[in-house]
Amino acid sequence: MLDTAGTALLTIRAWCEEGSPRPLRIQIRIADDVSAGFGSTMSFVDEAGAIEAVHGFLVGVRCRPTAGEPVTPVSRLGHGGSA
Amino acid sequence: MRISLLGGFHLEDEGATLILPEGSRRLLAFLALKGRLVQRQAVAGTLWPVSTEPHASSSLRSALTRLRGDARRSVAATALELGLSDDVSVDLWDAQTLARRLLSPTEIPGGAEPGAEAIPALAADLLPDWYDEWALVEAEDWRQLRLHALEALADRLTARERFGDAAAAALAAVRAEPLRESPRAALIRVHIAEGNPTEALREFARYGELLTLELGVEPTERLRGLVTQLWPVTPG
Numbered sequence: 612m613l614d615t616a617g618t619a620l621l622t623i624r625a626w627c628e629e630g631s632p633r634p635l636r637i638q639i640r641i642a643d644d645v646s647a648g649f650g651s652t653m654s655f656v657d658e659a660g661a662i663e664a665v666h667g668f669l670v671g672v673r674c675r676p677t678a679g680e681p682v683t684p685v686s687r688l689g690h691g692g693s694a
Numbered sequence: 695m696r697i698s699l700l701g702g703f704h705l706e707d708e709g710a711t712l713i714l715p716e717g718s719r720r721l722l723a724f725l726a727l728k729g730r731l732v733q734r735q736a737v738a739g740t741l742w743p744v745s746t747e748p749h750a751s752s753s754l755r756s757a758l759t760r761l762r763g764d765a766r767r768s769v770a771a772t773a774l775e776l777g778l779s780d781d782v783s784v785d786l787w788d789a790q791t792l793a794r795r796l797l798s799p800t801e802i803p804g805g806a807e808p809g810a811e812a813i814p815a816l817a818a819d820l821l822p823d824w825y826d827e828w829a830l831v832e833a834e835d836w837r838q839l840r841l842h843a844l845e846a847l848a849d850r851l852t853a854r855e856r857f858g859d860a861a862a863a864a865l866a867a868v869r870a871e872p873l874r875e876s877p878r879a880a881l882i883r884v885h886i887a888e889g890n891p892t893e894a895l896r897e898f899a900r901y902g903e904l905l906t907l908e909l910g911v912e913p914t915e916r917l918r919g920l921v922t923q924l925w926p927v928t929p930g
Contacts, residue, residue: 620825624834628875630914636873645825654873656909 617644619672621665637661641668695768697726697778698785700818707764714765717741717757721776722768723821726784727832731770731777740828786836789815793843796850810859812847816840817866841867841877848880857888873908875901875917882920891924 613619620642627634637655641664642648655661698704703719705712714722720741725732738750745753758776761769770779778784792812817840820833844867851860861884867877878901885894898913898921905911 618825622830626874628914630916631875631911633911636909638873642825648823654908656911 613644613672613674617646619643619668620645620649621668622649623661623665633657639664695764695779695781696783696785697722697768699723699726699821700785700789700815701822703821703824705765705768707767710764712763712765715757715760717753718760718765720826721754721757721761722778723824724828725769725776725778726782726786727828728777729784729787731772731775734774734776737776741826743827785815786820789818790836790839792816793839796843796846797839807850807854808847809851809856810862813844813859813863813866816844816847816863817870819870837870841870841874844870845876845880848884852884852887855887857884860884860887872904875914878913879917879920882917886920886924895921895924 622640624638624640626636628636633656635656635658637658637660639653639655639661640649641651641653643650653660653664655664695705695707698706703723705714705719705722721737724737724741734751734754735747738754739747741757742750742753758769758771768779768782770777792808793816796808796812820836821829822833824830824833844863848860848864848867851857851863861881864877864881864884867874868881871877878897882894882897885891885897898917901917902913905913
């Protein structure tokens with residue numbers, strides 16, 4: 612669970628393995644909080660698996676509530692668009 | 695004075711380690727990666743992206759102020775710009791030059807042909823465990839450069855029949871990216887050139903098992919082609 616000083620991080624590395632019938636390679640690394648470093652690494656050969664992993668990451672991020680307030684997932688805070 | 699970014703941040707002056715607070719370390723690392731003068735405003739905005747402009751500028755002034763004693767000489771500052779002083783060397787710059795020499799398609803001009811002494815620099819990650827966006831992007835760029843350079847070094851050393859060093863270079867690339875095929879191919883070529891077909895086949899099998907386990911795919915025909923001629927060597 613993240614407090615205001617925490618940051619969850621996901622990186623996606625993608626490349627093509629020439630000559631393979633399924634050439635796409637996707638590697639995803641996840642840090643639930645960067646202060647603890649990357650905790651898991653997942654690899655995929657298709658977009659669907661990677662997209663599911665990204666979705667799972669976002670749904671799983673929870674912000675530490677202030678007193679009396681319910682837990683708010685980052686994905687529902689309404690922050691849209693990118694900088 | 696020397697800044698090390700490979701394997702972690704380190705600042706050294708005439709053999710003595712200089713300890714810096716975090717803000718100052720980040721500042722020197724950023725300037726080292728830029729390798730040129732940068733507008734103060736850009737430095738502040740990049741290093742403290744979620745702060746207001748006045749707060750980021752204040753954080754930058756604080757980071758500069760905390761560069762005390764000998765460390766203060768590492769930064770060249772004007773009213774508008776910041777950069778590293780001319781007498782500061784950076785390990786990453788030397789490693790990048792080395793990597794590009796190895797990847798050059800022409801003969802390496804002057805100097806000695808790189809050997810096993812190049813492996814430690816090429817095997818090191820840039821600022822591992824740093825998660826600033828500007829550091830992550832540079833780290834990925836270095837990662838790709840060093841992987842290709844390690845493979846090229848392995849091939850060069852194989853051609854010079856320095857098989858132990860060639861294997862070490864290829865293994866460093868394999869460890870950095872175990873699922874990529876090109877480092878495995880470089881390692882298999884070392885084993886074949888050295889006259890160790892069993893080792894080549896063993897490495898191929900290891901890689902095949904890993905691909906099956908992690909991705910559910912098999913090695914490419916190109917890699918298989920390296921070892922196909924070796925099959926009659928092994929029983930069964």
